[in-house]
Amino acid sequence: xxxxxQHPSRVICKSGTSxxxxxxxxxxxxxxxxxxxxxPKKSLMLMATSNEGSKATYEQGVEKDKFLINxxxxxxxxxxxTSAHPEDxxxxxxxxxxxxxxxxxxxxxxxxxxxx
Amino acid sequence: xxQVKQNSPSLSVQEGRISILNCDYTNSMxxxxxxxxxxxxxxxxxxxxxSSIKDKNEDxxxxxxxxxxxxxxxxxxxxxQPGDSAVYFCAAGSGNQFYFGTGTSLTVIP
Numbered sequence: 001x002x003x004x005x006q007h008p009s010r011v012i013c014k015s016g017t018s019x020x021x022x023x024x025x026x027x028x029x030x031x032x033x034x035x036x037x038x039x040p041k042k043s044l045m046l047m048a049t050s051n052e053g054s055k056a057t058y059e060q061g062v063e064k065d066k067f068l069i070n071x072x073x074x075x076x077x078x079x080x081x082t083s084a085h086p087e088d089x090x091x092x093x094x095x096x097x098x099x100x101x102x103x104x105x106x107x108x109x110x111x112x113x114x115x116x
Numbered sequence: 117x118x119q120v121k122q123n124s125p126s127l128s129v130q131e132g133r134i135s136i137l138n139c140d141y142t143n144s145m146x147x148x149x150x151x152x153x154x155x156x157x158x159x160x161x162x163x164x165x166x167s168s169i170k171d172k173n174e175d176x177x178x179x180x181x182x183x184x185x186x187x188x189x190x191x192x193x194x195x196x197q198p199g200d201s202a203v204y205f206c207a208a209g210s211g212n213q214f215y216f217g218t219g220t221s222l223t224v225i226p
Contacts, residue, residue, distance in 0.1 A: 006159065034214065044160070044205065044216045093159045102165070103148060105207075105214065110159040 003027055004096050006108030013084055013115055020080045021111045023094030029074035030096035034105070035067075038091045050077040084115040119143055120208050122217035130225050135193040137220050139206035142187065146208040151180060151191045154203045154219070163204075164191070196224045 005024045013019045023033055031052045036044040048069050049057040056069035066088075068080040077096075081088050095107040121140045129135045137151075147168040152160035166173040166180045166189070173180050179192045189208075193200055203219045 004159075036216075046215065091157070102167075104162060104165060105150060106162055107152070107159040110157070112157070 003098070004094065004106045004108040006094055006111055008111060009109060010112045011114070013113070015085055015115055016083055018080055018082045019084060019113060020078050021092055021094070021113070023077045023079070023096065023108050025075045025096040025098070025106075028096075028098045028100060030077075030098065031074060033071060033077040033094055033096045035069060035077070035079050036093045036095070038093060038110075044093060047079075052077075081113065084113070086115045089113055089115045118218070119215045120206060120217040122204075122206060122220050124220050125218070126221040126223070128223045128225060129196045131198060132195045135191075135196045135200065135222055135224070137191040137193075137204050137206075137222065139189045139191075139208070139217050140187060141189075141208040141215075143208070144184075144187065145210055147210045148208070148214075149180070149182060149189050150207045150214075151178070152205045152207065152216075153200075154205060160205055193222075196222075198224045198226050200224050 003026050007022045033050040035047045038044050046059050047062045050069045050071040052071045058064045071077040091110050093110040095105050097105050119142050150165040151163040153163050154160040164175050164178045164180050166182050171182050182189045201224050203221045205219045206217045207214050
């Protein structure tokens with residue numbers, strides 16, 4: 001079964017609004033979670049590394065004020081897309097590292113965001 | 117600059133034969149490597165990993181080989197099955213930085 005749960009799996013929002021995506025590690029604690037975005041026919045693009053109890057580390061070119069990441073507990077990280085625009089429409093995927101299992105990284109099921 | 121490369125965008129293999137997917141990386145500091153399988157509109161599914169202290173890791177039909185001097189890893193699937201048809205991503209990194217290749221679409225022909 002899934003060890004990392006992502007919610008919602010699909011969301012449609014109006015341009016200018018904000019939307020939050022949750023990533024939960026179900027049976028392990030994750031001090032580190034990752035957020036990715038996938039463009040059509042492209043690879044997964046690492047957006048940021050989410051660290052429990054501290055600020056996220058953003059990759060170059062990713063707007064930290066637009067993609068707010070919060071890692072408030074050892075099992076939950078959230079990505080909030082603020083003031084969404086149609087170009088933010090994409091497939092967002094989170095992953096979490098299980099340090100107790102040899103640092104294996106497990107992925108969530110992904111979230112389709114459509115901004116209309 | 118792509119730190120992890122999968123130079124073959126697609127691969128077709130007959131059912132029962134071996135599938136070999138290749139991956140190259142540029143950073144010699146990378147010490148952990150993973151392979152994922154991905155179906156459309158789903159998150160990647162973890163397949164197998166290997167750390168830099170090993171050169172081979174086997175799990176059922178899946179074997180990953182690591183050649184550190186060449187900065188190259190490969191995934192062998194044998195025997196290949198139609199259900200293996202998917203996009204396969206390799207990832208490499210260390211610490212908190214992991215990078216993915218662009219994926220190889222594997223088609224196993226019945």
